[in-house]
Amino acid sequence: MPLSSAEIASALATIVGADAVVSDTAKMGAYLNEPRKRFHKTAAAVVTPPSVEALQAVVRWANENHVGLIPQGGNTGLVGAQVPLFGTEVIVSLARLDRIRSIDTAAGVMTAEAGVILENAHRAAEAEGAMFPLWLASQGSARIGGVLSSNAGGVNVLAYGNARELTMGVEAVLADGRLYQGLNALKKDNTGYDLKDLLVGAEGTLGIITAATLKIFPLPEDHETALVNVASPEAALDVFQLMRQRLSSRLNAFELIPHIGLDFQLRHGMLDADPTASPSPWYALIEVTRMAGTEPGALQSALEATFEKSLISDAVIAESLADRTRMWAFREQMSECQSKEGASIKHDVSVPxxxxxxxxxxxSAAAERLSPGIRPVPFGHMGDGNIHFNFSQPAGADPKAFMSQYDEALHEVIYDVVLKLGGSVSAEHGIGQLKTDLLKQVKDPVALEMMRAIKTALDPNGILNPGKMLGFEPS
Known part of the structure; x- marks a missing residue:
């Protein structure tokens, strides 16, 4: 017979101490309330292991008793990977594993535990004159373990790559409680399968990441940032190509933003001032890293070339930190501003x-045919093909009726377009519990068989994040 919630909480308290277990559902809110409020199951308990050894003991017990475990970082995920699916699982918070174990600027490596808040990792690197370049809107609460488990992207993927590319090694607790000690700082290690790459992006279904060695880079001297007016996404693509030619690896961000996003934010008082040079159908937020010893003005010179080719109609270059902060706030508030306009349907997709x-x-045309008056709000990382293709309800529509009528149908028509163009239905948010059925529809059948074989080999009892990604039922 499955253990009751009370029996689970009691056993966990014996293993890690009562102060590391939350068994009262009323006190689980911070662990259960994910950002989009789409998933509403409770948990059998929440456990906060104080050490890697304590986590190993918890996992061994769970494996022996067939109790599902959900690894959780900062609870900022958008596809439900970090919250319960069945209501019988135990949430394992990594928040107490929050040490920066070491920083070696000469080697360009930082070793951080899974519970380190991303913003704190930035600060630790900066204190040593270095930079960890993975930047997210949720970096004040997202934690390293969750960032790696979801293979997060962010705004600097163009120059530095996503989380997997920034990870040199990981330490992780496996389903039977053994510790995989894969922390290393080797740029070359050709000794078999890359197990680190298997665990990063696995959403906690193959092991619970406890620490990682991460790439860090010299701290930039400065950033050059501009918000430019473009007539269309086609024009933005031409601007991007010219920027890559002129700026090469110094170009670290190229974000596409529609004018409707500016309307939303100004209407709801989310910006203290208009950050743009003048009204435009579209904007591109462009940022260049300036390293020590390099002359300023590279971005301005490149922008002058775009003016000469009539690719942009206007531009404003940040002249202060306040200007840069305002420009990035405009970009980073694009998701939040839609909630103030009623219901929205979101897609995290990528195409070439x-x-x-x-x-x-x-x-946009397919969405308009489906729902006349719908408001497309596509934005995001044009430099790597990852667009957050969101849609706000028609002005004045009833939010619940809109979602009920169009949520599923709109996903279908947008994913049809994405797949026709050779894209992916999940660019950086992952699969979680939101897209398990979709994954089965779009993933190559042989790839799915390989993924299932790996899952079965590493987690035969199915205790690690049961039901997530591949849709396995708990044992």
Whole structure:
């Protein structure tokens, strides 16, 4: 017979101490209330192990008793990977594993535990004159373990890569409680399967990441940031290509933003001032890293070339930290501002960079045919083809009726466009419990069989994040 919640909480308290267990549902809110409020199951208990050894003991017990475990970082995930699916699982919070174990600026490596808040990792690197370049809107609460488990992207993927590319090694507790000690700082290690890459992006279904060695880089001298006016996504693509030619690896961000996003934010008082040079159908937020010893003005010079080719109609270059902060606030508030306009349907997708204009035009047209008056709000990382293709309800529509009628249908038509263009239905948010059925529809059957074989080999009792990604039922 399955253990009751009371029996689970009692056993966990014996293993890690009563102060490391939350058994009262009324006190679980911070662990259960995920950002989009789409998932509403409770948990059998929450456990906060104070050490890696304590976590190993918890996992061994769970494996022996067939109790599902959900690894959780900062609870900022958007697809439900970090919250319960069945209501019988135990949430394992890594918040107490929050040490920066070491920083070696000469080697360009920082070793951080899974519970380190991303913003604190930034500060630790900066204190040593270095930079950890993974930047997210949720960096004040997202934790390293969750960032790696979801293979997070962010705004600097263009120059530095996503979480997997920034990870050199990981330490993780496996389903039977053994510790995989894969922390290393080797740039070359050709000794078999890359197990680190298997665990990063696995959403806690293959092991619970407890620490990682991360790439850090010299701290930039400064950033050059501009917000430019472009007539269309096609024009933005031309600007991007010219920027890459002129700036090469110094170009670290190229974000596409529609004018409707500016309307939303100004209407709801989310910006203290308009950060743009003048009204435009679209904007591109462009940022260049300036390293020590390099002359300023590279971005301005490149922008002058775009003016000469009539690719942009206007631009404003940040002249202060306040200007740069305002420009990035405009970009980072794009998701939040939609909630103030009623219901919205969101898609985290990617296509080949050259296909971004077609994605936006074809997807917007398909959505309008489905729901006349719907408001497309596509924005995001044009430099790597990852567009957050969101849609706000028609002005004045009833939010519940809109979601009930169009949520599933709109996903279908947008994903059809994405797949036709050779794209992915999940660019950086992951699969979690939101997209398990979708994954089965779009993933190559052989790839799915390989994934299931790996899952079965590493977690035969199915205790690690049961039901997530591949849709396994708990044992």
């Amino acid at each position: 960079i050259a296909a971004v204009p077609a994605l936006i035009s074809e997807g």
